[in-house]
Amino acid sequence: MALRLASPSASWALGSARYKSTLLDPLSGELAPLADIEASKLVIERSTSLKARPAAKDIKFGHNFDFADGPFAMEPSSTVLHYAQTLFEGMKAYRENDKRVTLFRPDMNMKRMNNSAQRLALPTFNGDEVLECIKELIRLDKDWVPAEAGYSLYVRPTLIGTQAAIGVGPPTDAMLFVIACPVGPYYPQGFKPIALYGTTEYIRAAPGGTGAFKLGANYAPGITAQREAAKLGYEQNLWLHGPEHYLTEVGTMNMFIVFKTPDGGMELVTPPLDGMILPGVTRDSVLKLARSGAVPNLPSNITVSERPVTMAEVKTASKEGRLVELFGAGTAAVISPVDRIGYMGEDVHFPTGEDGMGPVSRPIWKELVGRQTGAIKSDWSVIVTE
Structure with missing residues (x-):
């Protein structure tokens, strides 16, 4: 297995050691252990044609890459091209007010990546060592970590x-x-609530499948469903499951819904990790913050639940005036408020505040972003460079 770290500022960081590839144990037929990746063996090959980072106004998500060495070669028969043997992670490096650069809970990404690798029969690895290689990549290109707010x-x-x-x-x-x-x-331009289409024709995941893993094969099948939702005037899909139409995920995000309770309180609900739901880092962070009792301005009378929710329950709560808010949570948007769900020919509407957010998502978003950017000190922020 080759360890190759591609840098955005036109420099390649290439591991000098090439580790033993995945092999089957001849006796058990199981995957043999992979020799640990060692960050100490990383060798840096600097580019001689560095480019400046794009101005903030020119930055577009997922488009501003610059690889001086060009693409890497691959055989047309490579298994990734035929059998979707690919997985990935997504994390962000932030520049704090004191100029140091941090990663947000990257240990969770490494753990999830190893779980995905095991599910695809790809080699697992030492997450701490790979994380150290990633840190070195960011240190090399720290100038590419924007200083502008929100970047x-x-x-x-x-x-x-x-x-x-x-x-x-x-x-x-x-x-x-x-x-x-x-x-x-x-x-x-500020928070803009999105509209969801509760599709009953397509599903994202099924019991015993791969919905709980961050695999490339989980995303391509959703593109057609997304296009059809857009044609109907909805920004994202609300993935439903089973004849009961259980709510699972929002587009490529985890889902949270807030109900009013009979005693005058609130219940924050997200679907349980039942093998079909991706165990998101932002999802886990929202749950921990909501349960901590330490988030300023978060309603004190809130109960946090991980339980199934059906569209029938949502429609009943709507008729009874018990819907408080619905939002998605993920690395890209952090929090994405929702104002309506299109379902079976009608829209179910959700309240949103003047800023597009609700009484639960707003304080959690502020706390979460504060921790990510260093405005609020937290052990969730892992220092990359001072």
Whole structure:
């Protein structure tokens, strides 16, 4: 397995050691352990044609890459191209007010990436060592971490099967690489609630499938459903499951809904991690903050639940005036408020505040972004460079 770290500022960081590829144990037929990646063996090859980071006004999510060495070569028979043996992670590096650069809870990304690798029969790795390599990449290109408010450096570690062979099975070769690009605010003009289409024709995941893992194969099938939702005037899909139409995820985000309770309180609900829901880092952060009791201005009479929710329950709550808000949560947008769901020919509407957010999402968003950017000190922020 080759460790290759691709830098956004036109310099390549290439691991000097090439680790033993994925192999099957001849006795058990199981994947043999992969030799640990060692950050101490990383060798830096600096580019001689560095480019300046784009101005903030020119930054577009996922488009501002610059690789001086060009694309890497791959055999047309590589297993990733035929059998979707690819997985990835998404995290952000932030420049704090004191100029130091941090990553937000990157240990969770490494753990989830290893879980995804195991699910695809790709090699697992030492997450701490890979994280140290990623930190070194960011240190090299720290000037590409924007200082403007709301901006960050999006970092995407990726693992692919590269064996040049036709045939379904664990690949004997794999590559782990990392790319990064500066990104701006998801809502540059302020929060704008989105409309969801509760599709009953397509599903995102099924029991026993791969919905709980961050695999490339989970995303391509959603594109057609997304296009059809857009044609109907909705920004994203609300993925439903089963004849009961359980709410699962919002587009590519985890979902949260807030109900009024009979005793005058509130209940913050998100679907449980049942094997179909991606265990999002932002999802986990929202849950921990909501349960902490330490978020300023968060309603004190709130209960936090991880339980199934059906569209029938949502419609009943709407008729009874018990819907407080609905929002998505993920790395890209952090919090994405929702104002309506299109379902079975009618819209279910959700309240939104003047700023587009609600009484639960607003204080959680402020706390979360504060921790990400260093305005609020937290052990969730991992220092990359001072």
